[in-house]
Amino acid sequence: MKEGGLNMNCAACQKPLQPEHRFCPYCGTPAKPVCVSCGKETQAEWVSCPYCGTNLKKPAVNPPLTPPAQPGHPGQHYPDYHGGHYSSSSSGHRHRRKKGLLERFFS
Numbered sequence: 001m002k003e004g005g006l007n008m009n010c011a012a013c014q015k016p017l018q019p020e021h022r023f024c025p026y027c028g029t030p031a032k033p034v035c036v037s038c039g040k041e042t043q044a045e046w047v048s049c050p051y052c053g054t055n056l057k058k059p060a061v062n063p064p065l066t067p068p069a070q071p072g073h074p075g076q077h078y079p080d081y082h083g084g085h086y087s088s089s090s091s092g093h094r095h096r097r098k099k100g101l102l103e104r105f106f107s
């Protein structure tokens with residue numbers, strides 16, 4: 001790509017780019033880097049975006065949507081332990097499933 005009379009190469013792999021390339025066909029890097037925050041065109045040698053101030057050298061990290069549950073936190077349920085056995089109810093008794101009308105006749 002000619003830009004200011006110079007051939008343009010990919011900033012990542014240094015392979016030649018054609019003028020119509022928006023991405024490097026060899027490694028997928030954008031031909032013209034853009035700010036991850038504001039989307040404006042930047043230059044590879046810039047450390048921060050002059051439009052919004054975002055650090056351009058640090059990779060963008062998306063925070064997790066929900067933090068992982070920690071043991072012992074409210075909302076986390078552990079089965080009850082009674083007499084050497086785990087049970088699913090707080091009383092320690094197993095609940096039997098009630099049979100439906102047809103199950104009563106055919107069991």
